[in-house]
Amino acid sequence: MAIPARYYDGLVSSAQDAELRYEQDAGGALVVLGPSGAELARWPAGALHLVPAPRGEIRLGANGVADGARIVVRGDDYIGRIRATLPLLTQRQEQERGRQIRLMALSTLALAAVIAAYIFGVPLIASRLVQLVPPGWEDGVGQTVASQIEASIGGDAGLPLCDADPESLANRAIARFAQAALADTNAPFTPDVRVVRSDIPNAFAVPGGRVYLFSALLDAARTPDEFAGVLAHELGHVVHRHGMEQLVSTAGTGLLVGFILGDMTGISVAAGVGASIIDARFSRAAEREADRFAARVAQRLDFQPWALANLIGRVAQDSDFDRALALFNTHPLTEERLRDLTLLGQDRPSGLEPPFTEAEWRAISIMCRR
Structure with missing residues (x-):
């Protein structure tokens, strides 16, 4: 059974009603179909990633498509089906969260190093800097x-x-x-x-x-x-x-x-x-x-x-x-x-x-x- 969605192609601001179908051939792909059944987009499963979304909604993006291109799905049942069909999405989300945490930790350490240099390092070498x-x-x-x-x-x-x-x-x-x-x-x-x-x-x-x-x-x-x-x-x-x-x-x-x-x-x-x-x-x-x-x-x-x-x-x-x-x-x-x-x-x-x-x-x- 197809999953209802809203599709943004990234070219215009308006969205289109669409249905999603997953095809497993050639590594898998998420196919976006218009109301008439015409294919609007085909995103390889390996290129998919989650985009931040409010509660009760899931948003998908893909590498190699227009900036702003999105697939929006609402409803817990439909969201659960997508996550079950594409478990890599959750794994990538966890990986991205870990990357952001590491980046924040490194940024905090860098800021602490700059502050320490400002408070302790600069005064210690001020006499040399004056030269x-x-x-x-x-x-x-x-x-x-x-x-x-x-x-x-x-x-x-x-x-x-x-x-x-x-x-x-x-x-x-x-x-x-x-x-x-x-x-x-x-x-x-x-x-x-x-x-x-x-x-x-x-x-x-x-x-x-x-x-x-x-x-x-x-x-x-x-x-x-x-x-x-x-x-x-x-x-x-x-x-x-x-x-x-x-x-x-x-x-x-x-x-x-x-x-x-x-x-x-x-x-x-x-x-x-x-x-x-x-x-x-x-x-x-x-x-x-x-x-x-x-x-x-x-x-x-x-x-x-x-x-x-x-x-x-x-x-x-x-x-x-x-x-x-x-x-x-x-x-x-x-x-x-x-x-x-x-x-x-x-x-x-x-x-x-x-x-x-x-x-x-x-x-x-x-x-x-x-």
Whole structure:
């Protein structure tokens, strides 16, 4: 007895009423007959496969026919007859389900591997990846990050600089110190130190050579050694490109993709990370490198690198915990670091030039006072 069905030839959207007949000759074939008994299609049994269908319906497709060609059968009795006549359909369905499960498992493992590489792999090799970044591109990325930071600090009013005159005694002294610190380092960036009004005692460097020092930290510095120590430390982050390393760790492979695609401004990956740089904590290795750089600067200029530890420790003991959080959290003063800073301050040459004259330090110390 023939099985009633609906036949879609894949060429037009309308369906035709049809009947199905199975012929066992030559490997078997499913024959589709029209209302007049004319043969509409003949699909070899070996080419048949199941197509996803709602409950109470079975849909058949075949390899080598037009896309969209379907045979639709409704009714549990008719569906049972088809499955009994063509047991390979069920076997192929199970095989396809197993293939999809394996594919999903492999996709999940691949995704997990990508996530693991992003979270663990990229930060581990960030210092090496930074060497692939041209300094000119880092400078462009730094400008993007800096614009975000300055917008978050100053808003529409602009960056609240303590002293906007670059030719003032304080600014000229700070610029001279920064240039002297970077002398003989082959650093590709021109240092740009900006002292900003803020109640948060913090200092940080961004990619490309710009350093921000908040007025609350300057007010907390009691000696030129403490100020010179924190400034030399931040310039050490500039020389070793730790800001770019932090950005690579944060943005991951997207930063390198941006480089490959020619995004030389870094807007596609730097957007939204400016504010996070303020509270970013460098690795212990990066902090050690910056401390050692400050110690090397202290070999040429007369200040004690361990004075930085005094400043960090004093800020950490501030009665206002929220103010203390910034510098102490981003520059943690571990016992190991305190010991290293103390050792770095020993055996310094005599007869060194001080980093600032008395007049310069007096101008620096009051530059943020209204």
